[in-house]
Amino acid sequence: MCGIIGIFNQPEAATLAYLGLYALQHRGQETGGIVTSHEGQLHTFNGMGYVADIFSGDVLSRLPGNNAIGHVRYSTSGDSNIRNCQPFTINYSRGYLSVAHNGNIVNAARLRAEFEAHGAIFQSTMDTEVILHLLAASKKDDLVDRLKDVLPQLKGAYCLVFLTESRMIAVRDPHGFRPLVLGKKADGYIIASETSALDLIEAKYVRALLPGEIVVFDQKGMSSYQLNGAKKKAHCIFEYVYFARPDSIVFDRNVYEIRKGFGRMLAKEHPIEADMVVPVPDSGVPAAIGYSEESGLPFQMGLVRNHYVGRTFIEPEQAIRHFGVKVKINPVKDLMVGKRIILIDDSIVRGTTSKKIIKMVRDAGASEVHMRISSPPTGWPCFYGIDTPTRKELIASQKSVKEICEFIGADSLSYLSQESLYWFEKQKPGEWFCDACFTGNYPEGDEEIQKAIQV
Numbered sequence: 001m002c003g004i005i006g007i008f009n010q011p012e013a014a015t016l017a018y019l020g021l022y023a024l025q026h027r028g029q030e031t032g033g034i035v036t037s038h039e040g041q042l043h044t045f046n047g048m049g050y051v052a053d054i055f056s057g058d059v060l061s062r063l064p065g066n067n068a069i070g071h072v073r074y075s076t077s078g079d080s081n082i083r084n085c086q087p088f089t090i091n092y093s094r095g096y097l098s099v100a101h102n103g104n105i106v107n108a109a110r111l112r113a114e115f116e117a118h119g120a121i122f123q124s125t126m127d128t129e130v131i132l133h134l135l136a137a138s139k140k141d142d143l144v145d146r147l148k149d150v151l152p153q154l155k156g157a158y159c160l161v162f163l164t165e166s167r168m169i170a171v172r173d174p175h176g177f178r179p180l181v182l183g184k185k186a187d188g189y190i191i192a193s194e195t196s197a198l199d200l201i202e203a204k205y206v207r208a209l210l211p212g213e214i215v216v217f218d219q220k221g222m223s224s225y226q227l228n229g230a231k232k233k234a235h236c237i238f239e240y241v242y243f244a245r246p247d248s249i250v251f252d253r254n255v256y257e258i259r260k261g262f263g264r265m266l267a268k269e270h271p272i273e274a275d276m277v278v279p280v281p282d283s284g285v286p287a288a289i290g291y292s293e294e295s296g297l298p299f300q301m302g303l304v305r306n307h308y309v310g311r312t313f314i315e316p317e318q319a320i321r322h323f324g325v326k327v328k329i330n331p332v333k334d335l336m337v338g339k340r341i342i343l344i345d346d347s348i349v350r351g352t353t354s355k356k357i358i359k360m361v362r363d364a365g366a367s368e369v370h371m372r373i374s375s376p377p378t379g380w381p382c383f384y385g386i387d388t389p390t391r392k393e394l395i396a397s398q399k400s401v402k403e404i405c406e407f408i409g410a411d412s413l414s415y416l417s418q419e420s421l422y423w424f425e426k427q428k429p430g431e432w433f434c435d436a437c438f439t440g441n442y443p444e445g446d447e448e449i450q451k452a453i454q455v
């Protein structure tokens with residue numbers, strides 16, 4: 001996962017991009033970067049870690065111009081190192097071109113191997129660099145024509161925002177896997193992964209980009225084009241389950257409301273006698289509120305999160321992840337003694353977080369712990385930009401619900417059903433959403449994906 005931002009025709013564009021990235025920090029914490037355009041030059045600054053740390057001191061004042069793009073990275077393709085920072089900029093025969101990418105190109109390895117076989121040199125291990133090579137190799141003149149020429153060769157998920165000396169261009173892949181929105185601020189335009197970025201910089205939310213849409217911003221204003229080859233929509237359901245911020249509007253719906261609905265449905269499907277409903281913070285909070293409202297059981301913040309620790313899961317080292325749960329969450333012991341607790345979380349991936357939290361709750365004195373998960377079992381890896389482990393490491397692909405319950409040490413465990421996941425949608429499950437992480441039905445039945453699933 002990553003977060004992207006684009007600012008066009010706004011004074012202090014770098015500062016607005018910085019603030020936008022701040023509001024998208026949950027989408028990636030490994031690296032951050034901003035590129036601005038000014039008087040025919042692109043200016044870049046990027047680094048490892050949090051946005052607030054990267055752009056400290058006078059860094060922003062060294063990024064002049066009214067146009068900027070920015071990126072926060074959470075590696076799903078390529079290693080976690082400075083060479084894989086975005087935006088990624090090239091200086092090629094037609095000038096400067098910089099790009100920020102959210103998503104994952106499924107056939108990138110094959111395309112890269114083809115380029116390398118012809119002597120091309122890559123500077124990073126990111127799939128994004130393949131897009132730049134394709135664009136540089138295209139015979140078409142205008143950048144929009146080159147995008148139309150090369151993007152249909154890509155498989156997978158991409159939301160892109162490009163910056164040249166004079167233009168900004170945003171693209172969303174034809175499946176519309178990842179969110180990308182358009183905003184307006186005075187005479188300028190904003191592109192962002194989520195509306196949380198628009199809110200912070202006081203831009204007006206205009207609309208989501210359409211799947212397959214190319215939007216160009218230049219001196220004349222904004223113009224929109226469509227990539228050839230419409231594909232079945234496949235919005236990522238995991239954005240609703242876990243990834244997006246609850247205050248964002250994603251795929252034209254408020255994420256908080258959707259998550260609360262998951263909790264309400266969970267209470268309908270899997271009620272149990274208990275004294276209180278406790279979320280695993282922060283990801284379980286809206287669903288726990290929904291569960292509490294539906295069940296009539298009191299909602300309690302029985303676990304308190306230390307907000308000064310990053311999302312543990314994002315740290316690439318397994319050792320840090322294990323240590324992280326304790327650093328991050330602590331129980332309110334007096335609340336728990338002798339109590340029957342319904343613990344709500346959004347998902348179980350490897351099962352290690354739930355196991356530690358349940359032990360924590362029991363050690364705090366709870367008499368019973370009933371785990372309720374506001375999504376179906378995560379049994380399949382994502383190849384479209386969510387950082388999930390291989391199939392073997394996903395506990396739901398190896399164990400039954402009963403076995404998972406034993407592993408995590410809960411008194412009972414239930415997941416939201418596939419049907420209830422779509423409480424908000426009249427369409428049949430899978431018709432408008434990619435829910436391959438729950439079903440194994442990948443929207444593109446590629447050879448690449450089939451191979452990757454075997455790992």
Ligand code: AMP
Pocket residue numbers: 242280283311313314345346347348349350351352353354386387388
């Ligand atoms: P675990 O079962 O220990 O692997 O961790 C599951 C927890 O990680 C859940 O409570 C989620 O809130 C969170 N989570 C789920 N998917 C992801 C992801 N792709 N990246 C980061 N955190 C995640």
